[in-house]
Amino acid sequence: MADIRDIEIIAPNFKRRLSGVTSTIVQLVPEQIKLGQRIAVLGPGLPEDLPHLRYRDLWRLWRAPRGQSDRIWHARRNTEMLGGIVLRHLLRMPLKLLFTSAAQRRHSSYTRFLIRRMDAVIATNARSGSFLEVPHTVIRHGVDIERFHPPSTADDTIAATGLPGRYLVGCFGRVRHQKGTDLFVRAMIELLPSAPAWTAVICGRVTVEHQAFAVELERAVAAAGLSDRIRFLGEVDDIKPWYRRLSLYVAPSRNEGFGLTPLEAMASETAVVASDAGAYAEMIVPGETGAVAPAGAYEPLRDAIAAYLSDHDRVERHATNGLRHVHADFPLVKEAKAVGAVYDGLLERRTSKREN
Template sequence: MEDISDVEIIAPNFKRRLSGVTSTIVQLVPVQRARGQKIATVGPGLPETLPHVRLSDLLRLHKPPRRRRRRVWHARRNIEMLPGLFLRDILRMPLKLLFTSAAQRRHSGWTRFLISKMDAVIATSSRSGSFLQVPHTVIQHGIDLDMFHPPATPDDTIAATGLPGKHLIGCFGRVRHQKGTDLFVRAMVELLPLHPDWTAVVCGRVTTEHRAFGEELENLVKSAGLTDRIRFMGEVDDIKPWYRRLSLYIAPSRNEGFGLTPLEAMASTTAVVSSDAGAYEEMIVPGQTGTAVPAGNYEALRDAIRPYLADPDMAARHAQNGFEHVHANFAIEREASAIAAIYEKLLND
């Protein structure tokens, strides 16, 4: 538990269910702390290892932190902007409000109203920024390059899985229509018979509401006689080694907020074919690190995958290029540094 008197930046998390926003906080806050930023979280659903303050400590925000005139309240959802407004404008606490927007759509009137009251706004991609009607700074998410790294041990190979073939192609994430899992499976049913050295894996949980969707995909694979070469792995304990085992990663989402999986794959030295949902298109250098195609377009996705299956050496070249691209542009330390500049401006205004 942190002493609220020392905390200069508060990162609220008021949604208990795990989400991309929660994951961002979990990964980013330790890096920010390591940089010397006096940041703490508040709210449920976060690991106890993160620095945090009690909800009751928010009643003590009338008094600024040591050596500062105010604090920063860094919200990432409506349910976090609203309490910040209450604390700043109703209780008159010395706060500056920062909001990070990842939405790839026009905001509701209520959300636009809340955003208009923020002191500063971050967009996680140029595309998400295009839906904002206020001045903003684009700061793309980064990833932990120590956590996601190239193959290093025999466990990082297809041989370690016991699966057939020489090369793995994979699609990770919850099995549902939004994630485009069906587009991936359809492409594998069509392409794998022509490329016997490749095996496909789907790693991700099937929730109760999407069970019929998952069963339909499994039946499609059975009907094609490909149950040995298109494997549904379910929710695996640790996804990181699976990235390292792949030669090609597919991110076929129909829509995303930001979406980190292509970065995680490239950091693991894996080539990527993705849709243009979320910020995917901004991550990939076409023809060098992978390919991005229109979201929901099955034919375009299939045709983008085909050359990699025919030429594994091309997949290896793009994998190496992707590794270098991520290290140059998407380290989480880079994200933390850019956000730190926003914090300092707000703290010093």
């Protein structure tokens, strides 16, 4: 457990189940610690090796950390914003409130009410920022280029999987309509008969409410006689080697907050086709590192995929370019430094006022 006297930033996580927000915290906090940011997490569902605070430690927030007059409460959900507001405004704890927004839609009146009470707001991309009605800083998510890296061993090949074919094309994430899994499966059913060297894999959890959706997809694959070449792998223990085994990754989401999977794929030296949901279009350089299709539009997505299945030189060229692009523009350390600059501004602003 972390010593709260030394903690300047608290990253609450008020959701037990794994989500994109949780994944962001898990990846970003270790990088922030490397940079000397005095941060700890609060809440369930987070790895034990992160510095943790307990809920019973919160009463000690009345006392500021060593060397500062405030702490930062960095919220990423409504419940966490509300928690920070209660701690500061009702309990009068010395906190600065920061919110990171990834939403790709106009916020509800309740969310706007919460956001207006924040001291600073971060948007994860320009599109998210366009829905905010307050001043904000755009800081795009990055990817851990040490965890996600190009193939390096025999385990990083299609041969290691026992699957047929020479090349893999994959779609990762929860199996549901929002994620566009059906669009990917439909494209594979149409394209694979003319692309005998390719096999498709779908990796991701199927929740109870989306079970019927997943069953229908598997039935469609079976009816097409492609069950050996379109494989549903479920939720795998470690997704990282699967990115390295792919030649092409497809992100067909109809709706996303930010969406890290194209970055993870490019960091693994894998070419990418994505919809323009979330921040996908801001990650990909069309014609150089991958292709982008309108979210929810089947034909453009299918045609973009087909261009790769029929041209492996394009696959390899865009994979190489994508790796270079991620290392230059999307390393996780770049995000951690930019967020740290926002922290510094919040911690120094009040100090400056008091000194004056």
